[in-house]
Amino acid sequence: MTVFALVDCNNFYASCEKLFDPKLEGVPLVVLSNNDGCVVARSAEVKALGIPMGVPWFKIRDEAKQFGIQAMSSNYALYADMSNRVVEVLEGFSPHVEVYSIDESFLSLDGFAARGFETYGTEIKQRVQDWLGLAVCVGIAETKTLAKLANHCAKKGHAGTAGVCDFTTIPPADFSALLAKIKVGETWGVGSRLAPRLEKMGIHTVQDLRNADPGRMRARFSVVLERTVMELKGIACLELEETTPDKKQIVSSRSFGQRIGAFEHLADALAFHATRAAEKLRSQDSVAGALTLFIRTNPFALKEPQYQRSITIPLPEATQDTRELVKWAGRGLRRIYRRGFAYAKAGVMLSEIRPTALVQADLFGSMEDSERSDTLMGIMDRINQRWGRGTLRTASEQAEGIWKMNRGNLSPRYTTAWSELPQVT
DNA sequence: CTATAACTCTCAA
DNA sequence: CTAACGTTGAGAGTTATAG
Numbered sequence: 272m273t274v275f276a277l278v279d280c281n282n283f284y285a286s287c288e289k290l291f292d293p294k295l296e297g298v299p300l301v302v303l304s305n306n307d308g309c310v311v312a313r314s315a316e317v318k319a320l321g322i323p324m325g326v327p328w329f330k331i332r333d334e335a336k337q338f339g340i341q342a343m344s345s346n347y348a349l350y351a352d353m354s355n356r357v358v359e360v361l362e363g364f365s366p367h368v369e370v371y372s373i374d375e376s377f378l379s380l381d382g383f384a385a386r387g388f389e390t391y392g393t394e395i396k397q398r399v400q401d402w403l404g405l406a407v408c409v410g411i412a413e414t415k416t417l418a419k420l421a422n423h424c425a426k427k428g429h430a431g432t433a434g435v436c437d438f439t440t441i442p443p444a445d446f447s448a449l450l451a452k453i454k455v456g457e458t459w460g461v462g463s464r465l466a467p468r469l470e471k472m473g474i475h476t477v478q479d480l481r482n483a484d485p486g487r488m489r490a491r492f493s494v495v496l497e498r499t500v501m502e503l504k505g506i507a508c509l510e511l512e513e514t515t516p517d518k519k520q521i522v523s524s525r526s527f528g529q530r531i532g533a534f535e536h537l538a539d540a541l542a543f544h545a546t547r548a549a550e551k552l553r554s555q556d557s558v559a560g561a562l563t564l565f566i567r568t569n570p571f572a573l574k575e576p577q578y579q580r581s582i583t584i585p586l587p588e589a590t591q592d593t594r595e596l597v598k599w600a601g602r603g604l605r606r607i608y609r610r611g612f613a614y615a616k617a618g619v620m621l622s623e624i625r626p627t628a629l630v631q632a633d634l635f636g637s638m639e640d641s642e643r644s645d646t647l648m649g650i651m652d653r654i655n656q657r658w659g660r661g662t663l664r665t666a667s668e669q670a671e672g673i674w675k676m677n678r679g680n681l682s683p684r685y686t687t688a689w690s691e692l693p694q695v696t
Numbered sequence: 697c698t699a700t701a702a703c704t705c706t707c708a709a
Numbered sequence: 710c711t712a713a714c715g716t717t718g719a720g721a722g723t724t725a726t727a728g
Contacts, residue, residue, distance in 0.1 A: 304715040311709090311715075327714040345715090372709045462707045493721065495706090522717055571714055583702095618716090702725070708718090 274380040277418040281406040283374035284312035291685040299340045306526045306676040344678035352686045369511045392435035412438035415509045416502035419459040450478035460499045517555045523547040524618020527674040531614045542668040544619035545600040549593040558589040560623030564603045569615035580607040
C-alpha cells in the first residue's frame with residue numbers, strides 16, 4: 272500500500288512577492304495574470320475580503336482601491352526559481368517526488384511509517400518555512416485524490432489540523448463525517464461542469480461521491496469519474512509520475528498589450544511565438560511535423576467586429592529549426608490575415624511531435640550533447656540562455672514588439688538577476 | 697464500414 | 710476619459726473523412 276503526501280504552497284505567487292518586500296507585510300496583495308488581466312493569486316488578507324479567484328482586475332479596481340489592495344504583475348522568473356528551491360527541499364525528504372505544478376508536489380511516503388506520517392508532514396512544513404520562508408500545507412493519504420483532499424482539509428484547518436492532515440489515521444466513522452461536510456466540487460477532477468450535474472442527482476458532498484457506484488458513474492459520466500470514485504474509496508488508480516513524458520503539443524500564445532491591426536505587427540508576434548515554441552521543442556530534443564497558428568479579435572468586446580481564424584500547416588520535413596518554423600508561420604499568416612480587425616491575441620502550436628533521433632539518420636553514431644549543441648540552433652539556445660531571451664533572434668522578430676504585454680507593476684527578479692536587486696541604502 | 701484524424705469538452709494549476 | 714477578461718497541456722469522447 273502506497274502512501275502519498277501532497278505538498279502545496281499557500282498563496283504561492285503572493286507569498287513569493289511578500290518574501291522579498293517587507294513593505295508588503297500585512298498588506299492585502301493580489302498577483303495578476305499575464306497582461307495584468309485577471310487575479311491569479313491572493314494573499315490571506317485579500318481572501319478574507321472575499322475577492323474571488325480569477326476575477327478580471329478592471330472589475331474590482333475600485334473596490335481594491337477602497338480596501339488598499341496592492342496588485343503586482345506576475346513575475347514568472349521569480350516564482351519558477353522559488354518553486355525549484357521548494358522541490359529541492361522536498362527531495363531531501365523522499366526519493367520519489369512528482370512535481371505536479373509550480374506550487375504543488377506529490378511525494379511517496381513508502382517506508383516512512385515508523386515515526387508516523389504526520390510527523391514527516393510536520394517536518395516538511397517546518398523545513399520549507401525555515402529554509403525558504405514559504406508556508407506550505409501537507410495532505411497525506413493512500414491515493415492521490417485523497418491526498419489532494421487531505422491537503423484541502425489542512426488548508427481549511429478541518430479536523431483539528433494545523434497545516435498538516437493525515438487521513439491514514441482517522442477512524443472510519445470520523446472520516447465519513449468529515450467528507451460529508453465537504454462539497455463535492457472540492458474533489459480533484461470535479462470542476463464547474465460536473466459539480467452541478469452531480470448535485471442534480473443527489474450527490475452533494477465528497478462522501479456522497481465516495482458512496483456512489485463506480486460502474487454507474489462510468490456509464491453516466493466517464494472513466495475519469497469512475498477512477499475518482501475508486502480513489503475516494505482508497506483504491507489507487509493513479510501512480511506517482513516522476514518523469515515527465517515529452518510533450519505531444521507545444522503552444523506559445525499571448526494576448527497583446529494593445530489591439531493590433533497591421534500585418535507586420537502580427538507577423539512580429541507570431542515570429543516570437545514560433546521562436547519560443549521551437550526553443551521548447553529543442554529542449555526536449557524533438558521535432559514537429561505540423562505548425563498551427565491562430566489570430567483572433569477580443570471575444571469579450573461584443574460590439575466590435577469579430578474574426579478568428581487558424582491554419583494548420585503540415586511541414587514538408589519535421590523540424591526543430593527556428594528559421595523554418597518562423598518562415599512557415601509567416602506564410603500561414605498571409606493566408607488567414609484580414610485587414611480591418613482589432614486583433615487581441617495570436618499564437619503558435621506545434622504538433623506531430625517526435626524525438627529527433629527517430630527522424631535524423633545518425634551518421635556518426637550516438638552524438639554527445641556537447642557535439643549536438645554545436646549546431647546553429649544549439650549555439651543560439653546557449654547564447655539566449657546565458658544572456659537572456661531574444662539576445663540572438665531572427666530578423667522577423669522585433670526586440671520590443673508593439674504587441675508586448677502590459678506589466679504595470681512588475682517586481683524585480685530578486686533571485687535570478689543581479690542587475691535588478693534593489694539598492695541598499 | 698472501419699480506422700484514423702480532427703475536433704469538442706472538461707479539468708487543472 | 711474610456712475601456713480594460715490568462716496560458717498551457719492532457720485525456721476522453723464524438724464527429725468527420727478517407728479508403
